[in-house]
Amino acid sequence: MVCTVTTTPFTIGIIQDAATPDTAANIARADVLVRRAASQGAQIICLKELFQAPYFCKVPQADRFDLAEPIPGPTTDHMCALARELGVVLVVPLFERQAAGVYRNSAAVIDADGSLLGVYRKMHIPDDPLFHEKYYFVPGDAHPAAAGPDAAGGFRVWKTRFATIGVLICWDQWYPEAARITSLLGAQVLFYPTAIGWHPAEREEWGRAQVDAWRTAQRAHAIANGVYVAAPNRVGHEPEPGTDGITFFGHSFIADPFGRYVAEAGEDEAVLVARCDPGLIETVRRNWPFLRDRRIDAYGPILSRYLGT
């Protein structure tokens, strides 16, 4: 493993797909799509949030904890072998069983030699109708044990063979603080594996605005920090008895450090691949040098929940 920040261009890929209740089939499909991305030149490939299962958080139901598995475990074993075979870095988001009663919304980061580099554990946990994540997931720790020098406040980067990458998960994408800290750690790309969709009853009124807000918030992270952003989302309608289910809206994308789309998907299964140039990060950060002028002496109040009188 070559552990240096690279200045050589590298190629990333993200996988937008659906999931069924058949875990083995989900993994098999991901395997095919990862191979497709690799065949298109992708060197770092990221799957969607909780990739190998339906989005099970639609209702709180204790037997669904059975979907969790350890890291390392059967799914990461499969993906480590795949990474080694193809010589690619993989970001593998899945439901992690860390211990009895300690379940996480996590992403394993696997280097191109098949070694497990580490795990990011989702820091911001939502809880909304049909998204009962606070029931299922322990939030990532602000002070994870043994996180090492490439971590701060629970946020992390990994120096992979091809680039230094940060991983954040879904709801994290609404928090500029997460993007900022991960970028300051040296990330060249922020990956945002996601499972966002429409409540069918809301789609007519809010659907377009929700997709646009989702993309705008993340493109802004690219701009504010001068990094690439890559967000693979889930697609497909997933039913849930007693509810209207969720229609995951796709629209995965990759944005450059100036926030420009370099690859975009619609609402169908898709493999997006894009070349990333560390030279463009350097150019953008020189021409609009935001990092130079941060007022770190004045940001202390951001550590408050609310400041209003």
Added chain:
Amino acid sequence: MVCTVTTTPFTIGIIQDAATPDTAANIARADVLVRRAASQGAQIICLKELFQAPYFCKVPQADRFDLAEPIPGPTTDHMCALARELGVVLVVPLFERQAAGVYRNSAAVIDADGSLLGVYRKMHIPDDPLFHEKYYFVPGDAHPAAAGPDAAGGFRVWKTRFATIGVLICWDQWYPEAARITSLLGAQVLFYPTAIGWHPAEREEWGRAQVDAWRTAQRAHAIANGVYVAAPNRVGHEPEPGTDGITFFGHSFIADPFGRYVAEAGEDEAVLVARCDPGLIETVRRNWPFLRDRRIDAYGPILSRYLGT
């Protein structure tokens, strides 16, 4: 002055215009445009950055400090009288002379009874070719004297007759930290008076992307914080001997708390007016409740300049 956070809808206006070397003419034009905004129902009206002068920072030149004036001073006296006459709140950005050698890029906030509520002093100061702001401006203080309970880290809100507003200035718009802290103080609207433009030589390659990045970054502040954002920019080409000058690109806009455009300008003089509904702030923050889930226990590293190894 009624100093309560209102839940009643209110109407804001922003003025996009050019400036000439004739200060009196600049103020007279602003006077006309403020009256026009008020006649269209605007209750809180914000002018562009350094409104009453050309963007003088194109070169560092000591006699240009003569353009600065105290607050209160002749320009704010004029604007206080105008605010009182029309019964509107005014945000008046200008070059402030606080003391000999202490000059600021500031915005006076004037309530609808004509009283001067206070001054915001630009916290993030750029310095780029043709934008020599570090030469002209002392940055806003992280711990301003006598800022009161509606300030934190140099960021401030004002409880005006019609709404609680925050003011940030131009380069501040690239810093999510500034938008966050000002929103946490209770702002319902973030005003971003601006003077951003193209270097004529860059326009062909970067022009469109710069406008889009500028708008995207600010719409993201609206989304992340559930607030209205209103950004009045300068227009017109301003020459500067020995340079190609700057073409200020306009494209002022008002976005709602979901980041949707509710008013937009092109590259000509424009008065934008939009109704703002505190009920929509409440709705947006309930449906995508980002403020609930912030990891204030984990954001400490944001106070570092850089975290990379």
